[in-house]
Amino acid sequence: MLGDCILLIISIIINSLGNALTVSLNLGSALWTASAVNMSHLFNMNLGNILLLEGIAVILSNAMLLHQFDWHRMLGNVLFMVPFSYLVSGIAQLLTVFHIQQLSLVPSVILDIIGVMMIGCGISIYQRINLILHPNDDFMQILRFRYLHGNAVTASLVAFIIPITIIAICFVIQRHLWAVNIGTIVALLFQGTFIALSDRYIFRKLKHQRL
Numbered sequence: 001m002l003g004d005c006i007l008l009i010i011s012i013i014i015n016s017l018g019n020a021l022t023v024s025l026n027l028g029s030a031l032w033t034a035s036a037v038n039m040s041h042l043f044n045m046n047l048g049n050i051l052l053l054e055g056i057a058v059i060l061s062n063a064m065l066l067h068q069f070d071w072h073r074m075l076g077n078v079l080f081m082v083p084f085s086y087l088v089s090g091i092a093q094l095l096t097v098f099h100i101q102q103l104s105l106v107p108s109v110i111l112d113i114i115g116v117m118m119i120g121c122g123i124s125i126y127q128r129i130n131l132i133l134h135p136n137d138d139f140m141q142i143l144r145f146r147y148l149h150g151n152a153v154t155a156s157l158v159a160f161i162i163p164i165t166i167i168a169i170c171f172v173i174q175r176h177l178w179a180v181n182i183g184t185i186v187a188l189l190f191q192g193t194f195i196a197l198s199d200r201y202i203f204r205k206l207k208h209q210r211l
Helices: 002-025 029-043 049-066 071-098 105-129 133-147 152-160 161-174 180-203
Strands: none
Touching: 002 029, 002 071, 029 049, 029 071, 029 161, 029 180, 049 071, 071 105, 071 133, 105 133, 105 152, 105 180, 133 152, 152 180
16 A cells, blocks of 8 residues: 555656646647646636646546546545646746756657656556546546546547647637647647556556556
8 A cells, every 4th residue: 555655656746747847848738738728828827726627627527427426536536636736837837947948849849748758657657556546537547447448548539529629619719729739749649558558568567456
């Protein structure tokens, strides 16, 4: 149990850093993060607050998919989501001190893709531990194991329909996009693959638990 808790903390840090890196570079974030960034501009709200509100909405969606209010699971979602939301926002602000936005295109793109890979790695670890999950990743996990026969790639693509819709609505209203670029395309096409590869090669003895 202690080992699972340590791995959970490590995975949250990896995922938070990956998300913050993509936000700071503005070359394309993972789709859920990109949708939150666009909503933060639309409503002129702090990114951490938007991530929190978005997470609450997904918690309710998860309950609908499960056909029940699993209060233990929902509490775990909240316990994960609150520190994670503000950790991403805080690290993103901290990274601006290093002026990474001023890097030339090639190293910026490489760093952005590394950020997306870190997100996939973090998700893989804490989904396998399955103590508590971010509601977005719980959403993908529910789709993956209850509806899509364990296929991480298909589950990621289906789960992305919601943030893509949010981004599209924000674009129609604002006529501008933030945090949507090459990294977003990489996340859309390969995040499920990054999760599946991390399942296989990162902490290989760690299997999916508590499903």
